[in-house]
Each structure stands twice: as structure tokens, then as C-alpha cells.
Amino acid sequence: MTPRDDAAFDRLIERILDAEPCEWTAADLADDPRMAALKTLSDIAAAFRAIDAPVPARAIAFRWGPLEVGERVAEGGSAEVFRAHDPRLGRDVALKLLTPAAAATLRTDAFLEEARRLARIRDCHVVGVLGAAVHDGRAGLWCEWIDGCTLAERIARDGPLAADEAALVGIGLCRALAAVHQAGLLHGDVKPHNVLRERGGRLVLADLGAGGDPATVNASLRTQASPAWLAPEVLHGAARTQAHDLYALGGVLQFLLSGETPDPVRPGAAFDRSDVPPALRAVIARARAADPAARYATAGGMADALAACLHAPGAAAAAPASVAPTRRRAGMAAAVLALAIAAAGMVALLRAPPLPEMHLELLRHDGDRAQVIADGTAVALRDRLSFALASQRPAWVYVFNTDDHGTLQRLFPLPALDTRNPMPAGRRVELPGRSGGRSLRIEVSSPAQAEEFLVVASAAPVDVLETLAATDGATDAEVRLRGSGVLVPGIAPPASAPLDTLVAQLDAADQPLRLWRYRLPHRAD
Structure with missing residues (x-):
């Protein structure tokens, strides 16, 4: 490049720094690797400016x-x-x-x-x-307001799901329908367009059109739902019931695996996917049985059947080769300028592998029964809790708790637990796990205004958390048990490491992470 070219190159750098538009020619980009690197830097700078741009004034209709x-x-x-x-x-x-x-x-x-x-x-x-x-x-x-996309949009964009991922989605939707049915309500229009996937990964059953008291659903909405998701008896004029919601959910699972709307004339589990395990096919076929009496009696029963599919042979089968990857991995020309070198870290983040699909639930146990509870649910002393997690690929998981006294406790992993990282793929695991063959629970054991939990998951060990575990001198050698397999947290790091500080450290980590945070107020008895 001639001195004159160097001067032009310097002017391009100034224009990038001043956020001014630059002109790029195909010849320059092909002939000069420095120009290609500078173009990459310009694109990254534009992307970050877009993120930092002020939000336009809200239009009020x-x-x-x-x-x-x-x-x-x-x-x-x-x-x-x-x-x-x-x-x-x-x-x-x-x-x-x-x-x-x-x-x-x-x-x-x-x-x-x-x-x-x-x-x-x-x-x-x-x-x-x-x-x-x-x-x-x-x-x-x-x-x-759910900031995300519908399952229909996701499948249209990314293609069908792997079998284990579809089963995890089904388990979450079964839990949702179980909550709706326990309230004496029906959804009435379960379909991919009414299931939202939040940006953080949470699946939400939305009630944007149907739903409500069974009599209301059947009186006012008989002709409004899509025929592809209606059970045969409803198409012939029968009232919708809980069995109809489960039939529609079976159709959603079939859609997730095939990418095609089910044929209402052929209600079984007919789709061309050789990698879908027989156990999962059987669940879909039963949910979509023509006879309502042959379907699952409850959403909980269907959830248990789907959970069993994750343990069945072939449960971790991959999606078919025809499914397109969801993220491009474009190469980048070698950077020759200091500015381009500074951009290398950002490019590495763009190349990082996506986190595996994960499904997390917080459970409250009462004897043999377990209830899924949400953020904000009130808890009482002696309540026993656990986290249920399933991941389509091996995952490293860390669980922390703090109360309003500022004491941070690590609940998982712990040295005396039989359950260890990484979590196995395709299996539903309850945390804090097992010790001596006994399933452990987290007991709310001290009066406080609220309990806070932080769950961190990653596709690889998280250095800052592994270091915390290795250097903490307060780790108990044994898990203390109370009652029937109840975990009293066995680690008490210094109070100088509150949850917010830990979250800030994780935010600064150069590693893709998935974080869940729960705040559970104590109930005044």
C-alpha cells in the first residue's frame, strides 16, 4: 500500500471512530487484508452503537x-x-x-x-x-409481556427440534396445563402460536384467545380454534375437556419434531423422523388417540411419560441432518491493527457455541408430592425445596442461596454429595442431589424476610465458581441431614460475597452462561 493509501486508511479509522459512514469497495476488501479487518471492526462498532442508541419515544395509540x-x-x-x-x-x-x-x-x-x-x-x-x-x-x-417468539416462529426459523429437546418442551407445557386444569379452567386452544419462548429460554403458555371456564370456552369459542389442533370429538360437536387440551399438546409435540401442521384426518403420531425414539412416538400417539378415554388422564401423567422418554434408549438422538444450524460461524481475516486486535474478543464471543436447551423448575415438596412454584411464591419455615433440571447436552450447574442477613450459601456442588457436575444429557436431575443414596431437599430453616436463589448453568466449568469452591475454607466435609434426607446447606462463604456481587462477577466473565434468579418471601404464619 502506498503512502497515499496509508493516509486514506487513516481517514477510514477516523470515520469509524466518529461514527461516520464509510465506503468499501469489493476490490479493496479482496486485495488488502487490513481493509477487510477494518470493515469487520466497523460492522462491530455499528452493532454496538445500535445497542446503545436511545429508545425512541413510545407511540401511544x-x-x-x-x-x-x-x-x-x-x-x-x-x-x-x-x-x-x-x-x-x-x-x-x-x-x-x-x-x-x-x-x-x-x-x-x-x-x-x-x-x-x-x-x-x-x-x-x-x-x-x-x-x-x-x-x-x-x-x-x-x-x-413476554419478550421473545412463538414456537411456531422458532420452528419456521430454525427447523424441527431434536427428540430430547421436544420432550423437555412437552414437560414444561404439561406443567402449565396441570396448573390451568387444577384451577378448574381449560386452555381450549393449545397450539405453537400460543406458546411463547422468552429470550432467556422460559416457555410460557399464553392465553391470548381461548382459555377460561369450560362452559365459556365451549359456548363462545367453538368455531374459532384451528381445526388442525382440535380433537376428533370436538370437530364432531362435543364439548372441549382436559383431554382435548392434551390432544392438542400431542399435536404441538408432533409439530416440533416434523415442522409440519398435523393432519386432523390422521390424528396419530405419523411423521417422517427415523431418529425419534419409539417411547416418544408412543407418548404422542396416546395423547392424540381418537378415543378421549385412551389419552392420558391428567397433564401430570403425560409429563411423567415424557420424563421417562429422556431415560429411554436413543433419547439423546440428534436432529436430522436436514435441520439447518441456527447460527452462522463466519471466519474473520487476521487483524493487523491495534483496533482490530481489540475486536478479537468480541468476535470470539460471536463464535462461542450456543448454550444447550435447558429446562429448570423450582419444586416445593410435601411428602411424596411436588409442586412447581414460581419466582415470588411465599415460603414458610420447614418448607422443603429442590431444583429439577434437564439439559439436552452435559451442563455444569451451580446453585447458591442467600437471605436478608447477607449470608451466601452454596447448595450445589458440595463435596459430600453423590451428584456431581456435569449434569448428564437427556436426564431430569433434581438438585441438590443425592447423598448416601438419599434424595436431599433444601429446607427453609431460618426466619428471614425472603430467600434468594441463583442457579447458574454452562456448557463448561465456570472458572470463577470453581475457584470459589476450591478456595473456600468453610466447606463442610459432610452434608448434615435432618428428617428424611433434608439438606442443611453445607457451605457458608463469608458474608462479604453477596449474591449481587457474584452476579456481577459472572456478568464480567467471558463465557456464555444461563442464570435463573428466584426471590421467595417468607410467609407470615
Whole structure:
């Protein structure tokens, strides 16, 4: 490159630093590796400027009570759904407003009562209803806004799921339906478009159109659901029941594995995937049995059958070769400038392998029964808890707890536990695990305002957490047991390492991580 070219090169660097547009020619990029590296740096700088750009002012279409209503995001025969903002809570919400036609046939008091019943459902896999009211003559309810995509959109973008990943999704949706059914409600329109996947990986069963009291579902929505997801008896005029919700869920699982909408004329588990284990095919076939009596009696029973599939031979089968990878790994020309060298760390992050699909549940145990609880659930002294995790690939998992006294405790891994990292692929494992062949639980043993839990998962050991474990001199040699296999945390690091500090250290780590954080207030008895 001539001195004049060097001067032009310097001007390009100045334009990048000043966030000004640059002109790139194909010849320059092909002939000069320095130019190619500089173009890569310019693209990275533009991406980070876009992230840091100020958020444009929120467009308000109209106001409904205290909510500032923005764009309409969905509509059906009975309701419209808008993205709205609640200035009192400082958060976006999804607002479902009844259409005038639906309001004419559905009593407002019945709608509000249904909303109150929906609001009592406390499950992390069911969209949380925050309130219901009537303003300006329109009845509506608002719920949490899920920032993510539907399962239908994800399959259209990335292709079908691997068998074990589909089973994990099914387990989460079974838990969601179990919570809905226990409240005496039906969903009525389970399909991939009504299942949302939050950016952090949480699956949420959304109630954007159907759902509610069984009589209401069958009286007002008989003709509004998609035929592909309707059970044969419903297509012939029968009322929807819990068995219908499970039939539709079987269709969702078939869709996740095939990428195609099920044929309502052929309700079995017919799809061309040789790598799907027979056990999983059998679960789908039973869920989609033409006879409602032949289906699973409860969503919990179907969840147990799906969990057994993760232990069956061939459960960790990979997705077919026709499934396209979800992330490109583009190479980068060798950087010759200091600025390009500084960008190498960012490029390495872009090349990092994606985290495996993981499914985590927090359980509260009462004898042989286990209840899935969500963030914000109140707990009491002597409550016994555990975490259930399943991952499609081996994963390193770490569990921490702190209370309002500032004491940080590591609950997993611990030296005296039989359960060790990494977690095996395709299996559902409960943490803190086992010791001496006994399943252990976490007992709420000290009075406090709240308990906080942090669960960290990674595809590889997390150096900062491994170092913490190795250098902590307070590690107990034994796990202390109380009652029938209850874990009293066996490690007490100094109070100078609060949970927020640990999270900040993890945020600074150059490693893809998945974090779950729970805050459980103590119940005043």
C-alpha cells in the first residue's frame, strides 16, 4: 500500500471512530487484508452503537384506564391483544380487550370472574395475569409481556427440534396445563402460536384467545380454534375437556419434531423422523388417540411419560441432518491493527457455541408430592425445596442461596454429595442431589424476610465458581441431614460475597452462561 493509501486508511479509522459512514469497495476488501479487518471492526462498532442508541419515544395509540396502549399485536374472534405500558409498575404488559361483538354475548361479570381465576394460577410456564377491569365500556385483562417468539416462529426459523429437546418442551407445557386444569379452567386452544419462548429460554403458555371456564370456552369459542389442533370429538360437536387440551399438546409435540401442521384426518403420531425414539412416538400417539378415554388422564401423567422418554434408549438422538444450524460461524481475516486486535474478543464471543436447551423448575415438596412454584411464591419455615433440571447436552450447574442477613450459601456442588457436575444429557436431575443414596431437599430453616436463589448453568466449568469452591475454607466435609434426607446447606462463604456481587462477577466473565434468579418471601404464619 502506498503512502497515499496509508493516509486514506487513516481517514477510514477516523470515520469509524466518529461514527461516520464509510465506503468499501469489493476490490479493496479482496486485495488488502487490513481493509477487510477494518470493515469487520466497523460492522462491530455499528452493532454496538445500535445497542446503545436511545429508545425512541413510545407511540401511544390510546389510553385504557391507567395503561398507555401501543400497537395491536394479535386479534381473534373474541378479543384484540395490544402491547401496552403500565406507568405505575414501570413495565410493558399485554392487554387483551374484548371485541364489541364478544362483549355483546359474554357477560362482563363472567369475564372478570374468569380473569380473577386466571390470576390465581401461579406457574412459571403460564403467562401471569396482572389485573382486569372495564374502562370506556370495554372489558379487558392485562398480563405480563413476554419478550421473545412463538414456537411456531422458532420452528419456521430454525427447523424441527431434536427428540430430547421436544420432550423437555412437552414437560414444561404439561406443567402449565396441570396448573390451568387444577384451577378448574381449560386452555381450549393449545397450539405453537400460543406458546411463547422468552429470550432467556422460559416457555410460557399464553392465553391470548381461548382459555377460561369450560362452559365459556365451549359456548363462545367453538368455531374459532384451528381445526388442525382440535380433537376428533370436538370437530364432531362435543364439548372441549382436559383431554382435548392434551390432544392438542400431542399435536404441538408432533409439530416440533416434523415442522409440519398435523393432519386432523390422521390424528396419530405419523411423521417422517427415523431418529425419534419409539417411547416418544408412543407418548404422542396416546395423547392424540381418537378415543378421549385412551389419552392420558391428567397433564401430570403425560409429563411423567415424557420424563421417562429422556431415560429411554436413543433419547439423546440428534436432529436430522436436514435441520439447518441456527447460527452462522463466519471466519474473520487476521487483524493487523491495534483496533482490530481489540475486536478479537468480541468476535470470539460471536463464535462461542450456543448454550444447550435447558429446562429448570423450582419444586416445593410435601411428602411424596411436588409442586412447581414460581419466582415470588411465599415460603414458610420447614418448607422443603429442590431444583429439577434437564439439559439436552452435559451442563455444569451451580446453585447458591442467600437471605436478608447477607449470608451466601452454596447448595450445589458440595463435596459430600453423590451428584456431581456435569449434569448428564437427556436426564431430569433434581438438585441438590443425592447423598448416601438419599434424595436431599433444601429446607427453609431460618426466619428471614425472603430467600434468594441463583442457579447458574454452562456448557463448561465456570472458572470463577470453581475457584470459589476450591478456595473456600468453610466447606463442610459432610452434608448434615435432618428428617428424611433434608439438606442443611453445607457451605457458608463469608458474608462479604453477596449474591449481587457474584452476579456481577459472572456478568464480567467471558463465557456464555444461563442464570435463573428466584426471590421467595417468607410467609407470615
